[in-house]
Amino acid sequence: MTKLIKHYGAFVLAGGGAFVINSILLLLLVNIMRLDPYLSQAFAVVCGIVYSWFINRKYTFAVTEKPSFQEFIKYCGTMIVSTLVNYSIYSLSITFFAVFYMYPVLALIPATAISMIVSYLGMRFHTFR
Template sequence: MKKLFWFVIAGGSGFAVDAGVTLLLIAYTPAGPFIARIFAIATAMLFTWLVNRHVTFGKSDRRVSHEGFLYAFVGIIAALINYGIYALLLLRNPDLQPFIALFLSSLSAMAFSYFGYSRFVFRRREGGR
């Protein structure tokens, strides 16, 4: 339960990073909501890896480069799920605010992320390396 609690905290903080970067890029750059979201997801993914590695799950018994690769792999799949739902919501509902689409799409990817990170990335292997 403690890991799930911290995962939600990391995810909530990552969501704030994602939303903040998305909305700032939309407001202050020529990037539209689709391009802005790509940069925001990458920034949030780096942030959540650091939080999950140091607080939520702890370091795995893998090399940091291998752990980072696995985290990115799971994160990219989750990001594709997240971005796909975000784009679908905005395309099907042109009047929908990007923040609402961002919130709903982020929730949808959360269960996949927790399973992938806890079972695949930060899982401790028996017998060490």
Template sequence: MTAPAMTKPVPRQFLTFALIGVGGLFVDMAALAVALHLLGLDPYGGRVFSYLMAATFTWYMNRQYTFAGVSRRGALRQWLRFLAANAVGALVNYAVYVVVLQLGGPVIAWVGLWPAALAALLPYAGVAAGSVSGLVFNFVLSRRLVFRQSR
């Protein structure tokens, strides 16, 4: 039996949140591959698409596991609150992604460690770096604003 969301120890919640975030990272990268290779989007538009897919996945999984004691009613409103609460984290995530795309290749090429054949992997490195950048921020806002216990 799962403990209510706000009675679970914060370190355990954070670990669950982070593990779901790793799953979200894989969803993000897979969705980015779909956006780039099947939908024909550029790396920037593709990233918006992949972020929304990953955010939906992480919202649902956190709703089911990390914050299991929270009401199941109002899913659409809760999903929108999740996107809004994580908007700053999303902007930081996207900004880090853009920096990696813009500077990653040239910097690594300058250092001589980046074979040209691996350039196609740079967007996925950007996704990973962006995801890590918003983890703690998104956890705190999700815990306090999205998945809070009803009073």
């Protein structure tokens, strides 16, 4: 049971940390730099992905081998699918709900929750089998 708690705890830490990084960058880019919320999210989500790669690889899935190009390609595939899900939900949210357009960080909540599920399943059954 403890192993399972550590496993999912690390995944939540990776996703939560990625969410925080994503949110802070999005806030800075949209509210301080006055950049477009769509383009800002595209940049911010990539930064969150890089962070989550390190945490998930080392702690969630405890990969001990050196990273390989094949593994990296699998990871990228998983992250592309997860990112497309994230960005689609984010974009639809800020397009159809005024509150999400006014406060785009709020649109990250449903986008991140659903994309975390997609990314976990992809990592568990594809990237880090």
